Amino acid sequence: MAFAGPQLVFRVAGRSFGVPVSAVSEVTPGGVPRLIPLVSLAVGGILNVRGEPLLAVDAGALLFDRPAGARRHVIVFGDDSLRVGILVDLAARMEAAPGTPLAGAEAARERAALPVYWTECAEGRVGLVEPEDLLARARELLAPAPSARGEGGESCPTAF
Numbered sequence: 001m002a003f004a005g006p007q008l009v010f011r012v013a014g015r016s017f018g019v020p021v022s023a024v025s026e027v028t029p030g031g032v033p034r035l036i037p038l039v040s041l042a043v044g045g046i047l048n049v050r051g052e053p054l055l056a057v058d059a060g061a062l063l064f065d066r067p068a069g070a071r072r073h074v075i076v077f078g079d080d081s082l083r084v085g086i087l088v089d090l091a092a093r094m095e096a097a098p099g100t101p102l103a104g105a106e107a108a109r110e111r112a113a114l115p116v117y118w119t120e121c122a123e124g125r126v127g128l129v130e131p132e133d134l135l136a137r138a139r140e141l142l143a144p145a146p147s148a149r150g151e152g153g154e155s156c157p158t159a160f
Helices: 059-064 104-108 131-142
Strands: 007-012 015-020 026-029 044-049 052-058 073-078 083-088 090-095 117-121 124-128
Touching: 007 059, 007 073, 007 083, 007 124, 015 131, 044 073, 044 083, 044 131, 052 059, 052 073, 052 131, 059 083, 059 131, 073 090, 073 131, 083 131
Parallel strands: 015 124, 052 083
Antiparallel strands: 007 015, 007 090, 026 073, 044 052, 073 083, 117 124
């Protein structure tokens, strides 16, 4: 894990997490996502960001396997194949660098669905997350359910 440099810190379900600022495309106000067929609105949907559709997923579903209902801000990430917004409670500050790593027992209490590097800084505990892990998890959650496949295993057509 390479966490050198500034981190954008955000809150989800009362916990703080950080991602490298260099991986963030933008931060926008949150909203209520629109339906994606076969994906629960509690998990994610489509947001309108400046007239463009953006796939969005609840940060609680990404990090804890349960939606947090966070809708105040959207942190936009992307790579060559996917641009996605992560719905969070608050995205408000940057840390200059990661803090002191937490010991194994303390870090174990802060389990998440993704690999998280827990640190202690001036503001408290912050879980540093690789943006690639967030994108991979978003792909899993926003993919059509297996029950939507035809008898031959092919995907049913959708509008997306």
